Amino acid sequence: MTSEQSVEPEASPAETEKPRHAGFAYALGRSLITPLARTIYRPRIEGRENVPQDGPVIFASNHLSFIDSIAIPVAAPRPVHFLAKSTYFEGTGVKGWLSKTFFESIGAISVRRGAGKAALDALDVQRQLLDEGLAVALYPEGTRSTDGRLYKGRTGVAFLALQTGAPVVPVGLIGTDTVMPVGAKVPTLKERITVRFGEPLDLSPHGPATSGRARRLATDEIMAAIHALSGQELADAYNEAPAQGTIEKIKQALPHERR
DSSP states (O other): OTSSOOOOOOOOOTTSSOOOOHHHHHHHHHHHHHHEEEEEHEEEOOOOSSSOOOOOOOEOOOOOOHHHHHHHHHSSOOBBBBEEEEGGOOOOHHHHHHHHHHHHTTTTEOOOSSTTTTHHHHHHHHHHHHHHTTTEEEEETTSSOOOBBBOOOTHHHHHHHHOOOEEEEEEESHHHHHSSSSTOSSSSSOOOOOOEEEBBBBGGGGGGTTTTTHHHHHHHHHHHHHHHHHOOOOOOOOOOOOOOOHHHHHHHOOOOOOO
């Protein structure tokens, strides 16, 4: 798909399962984990006043560590939901129950990840949450940065914002990669992180969600705001896993819109 082509039709309500809200487990987890994490890790939190207190909102953040999805809900002044791999919720026995309970307690919602229909289904789950006036957190880079640089944003976040009209609050995370580097089993207590919430972005002037140009320009505005908050070096490239096989290499080389 080129940046000028329209997106695929969204799934109808009958085709997409209604997202399961993290209910009691999240309420209990938020009341326990948030004060505990703030006491132990003493995060520096800036710009909380920029977060709308109600109504739909999208937190768009840089992504450096596994604990980013814990840092944002802990620092935000309102409940935040984010999508997590369905495998975290499907384990068996005590270990599976503990994994499922933990992720529900931090606001995670199970989703099957992937390209094509799986990606569209994930966007539809997030759209439904926003339609209910909730807050969701996403990473425009798509996956964690392993070298600390800020990569180009994919347009799915902008598509969601333009489609729903939800404001986007840019988030700059600093130090999460030193507290829990990629591959680490547990976070260290020696370092502190900083969470910066920027002013909400109204992306509607860029145009409709069906416009590839509007999605690209809106994405670039989001990434510029994240960069201003995080101060990371810019990579000027997409954060993509190495292509496996000739076909995948060709697909990455051809012009297409990273969603």
